[in-house]
Amino acid sequence: MRISTSQIHTNGVIAIQRRQAELARTQQQLATGKRILTPADDPAGAVQGLKLHQRVGSVEQYERNAAYAVTRLELEEVALASLGNALQRARELALQAANEMLSDENRQSIARELREISNALLDAANARDASGEHLFGGYRTTAQPFVRGPDGQVKYVGDGGRREADLSPDRRIAVGDNGLPFMTVPRGNGVFTVTPDGANTGTGRVAVAEVMDAAAYGGESYTIVMTAADTYEVLDGNGVVVTTGAYAAGSAIDFGGVRVVLDGAPAAGDSFAVGPAGTVSVFAIVDELAAALEAPTGAPGARALTSHAVTTAVQNLDQALGRVLELRTGVGARLNTLEQWQNANADELLELRSSLSEIEDLDYAEAVSRFRLQQVALEAAQAAQVQLAGLSLFNFLR
Numbered sequence: 001m002r003i004s005t006s007q008i009h010t011n012g013v014i015a016i017q018r019r020q021a022e023l024a025r026t027q028q029q030l031a032t033g034k035r036i037l038t039p040a041d042d043p044a045g046a047v048q049g050l051k052l053h054q055r056v057g058s059v060e061q062y063e064r065n066a067a068y069a070v071t072r073l074e075l076e077e078v079a080l081a082s083l084g085n086a087l088q089r090a091r092e093l094a095l096q097a098a099n100e101m102l103s104d105e106n107r108q109s110i111a112r113e114l115r116e117i118s119n120a121l122l123d124a125a126n127a128r129d130a131s132g133e134h135l136f137g138g139y140r141t142t143a144q145p146f147v148r149g150p151d152g153q154v155k156y157v158g159d160g161g162r163r164e165a166d167l168s169p170d171r172r173i174a175v176g177d178n179g180l181p182f183m184t185v186p187r188g189n190g191v192f193t194v195t196p197d198g199a200n201t202g203t204g205r206v207a208v209a210e211v212m213d214a215a216a217y218g219g220e221s222y223t224i225v226m227t228a229a230d231t232y233e234v235l236d237g238n239g240v241v242v243t244t245g246a247y248a249a250g251s252a253i254d255f256g257g258v259r260v261v262l263d264g265a266p267a268a269g270d271s272f273a274v275g276p277a278g279t280v281s282v283f284a285i286v287d288e289l290a291a292a293l294e295a296p297t298g299a300p301g302a303r304a305l306t307s308h309a310v311t312t313a314v315q316n317l318d319q320a321l322g323r324v325l326e327l328r329t330g331v332g333a334r335l336n337t338l339e340q341w342q343n344a345n346a347d348e349l350l351e352l353r354s355s356l357s358e359i360e361d362l363d364y365a366e367a368v369s370r371f372r373l374q375q376v377a378l379e380a381a382q383a384a385q386v387q388l389a390g391l392s393l394f395n396f397l398r
Helices: 005-032 043-097 104-125 282-294 300-360 364-389
Strands: 146-148 154-156 164-168 171-174 192-196 205-211 222-228 231-236 241-246 252-255 258-263 271-276
Touching: 043 104, 043 164, 043 282, 043 300, 104 146, 104 282, 154 282, 171 300, 192 205, 192 300, 205 300, 231 252, 241 252, 258 271, 282 300
Parallel strands: none
Antiparallel strands: 146 154, 164 171, 192 271, 205 258, 222 231, 222 271, 231 241, 252 258
16 A cells, blocks of 8 residues: 555545644643533533532522521521610600609600610511511511501501411421511400500509419400499499408409409409400510600609509510510521521532532643643644654765
8 A cells, every 4th residue: 555645645634633632631631620621521520510419509508598687686686685674664664653752754765765765676576687678577678667656556567477487398497587476465464455445543553463363264355343342242244243341452253263462452343454465566665665754743643643653664574575485586597597508518519529529620740741742742743744744865865
């Protein structure tokens, strides 16, 4: 078989190009640090690497969700701490106002501070996160959830939803709370309340109101009426007499599964309404106490009403503080869960990236050695081509 000069040159060029391609591929591997540059380099490895990349991306997204949840819950914790501090200060003022030696001016001074506390509560309840969204608005995060109306009452205009974030395909966690718990604080003992009539003229006050038999009290309404300074009768909601008795300060009045103890000296005709506790907002608790302290207390009946309002406010504030503590406990539990999840997530990411590294990453020692050999091979091919290009029959003719 006869080989032409052009064929020799063509084969030489092809060999040089092949060596250049191999060298360029190795050079690209060294530059990127990756063994697999295209699926053709390792089809099975490329498929496995793609799956791992998808899993890493998913876990990283869940990690970002967790970081967002932590930030939002930490801000909620700050807002709840502010609410708790304000309510605690209100309770201290209520106990201070219980001193019967205080003048009307002293009580009005306390009332002014309570009004400021009410505004502070409103500010804390309308707190925002780092994105400017309201923490306690439920799903309605752009509009202010708590607004004070023309009547001075605070209303909740958010909804009952709770925003959540995904931590995994089958795990979600609440990243906030709505504002309904601030509007539904149980009054008094949480079951029933005893309220003196505003027209009472005596100094009778409620000392104790407790449930004796929860099964016997079904939320009915009653009225304790002083038929004389030393006798009473209890009427049900239909005006039917349930029980009667002689009154003595500090003695128990039992009926319908509850016990009421009155103190002081109620006047004939004074009455005390007994009914389901119902709920009240944290703002109304403070506002009602401020209003009670702003009222003059010249008459004995007025002083008794003020005293009752202070006692009731302390009970309600205790309920409100319990509600805030409940929320803070929930936030703390979720933050602990997120911390544990983030630690586990970091371990999973480390494992995934380690597996991905084993599949895709380049063995630099092998690649550098191969690069050197390919350089030598290319140089040899180029030198051979130069030698072949110089061959000619005329070089041997004399």
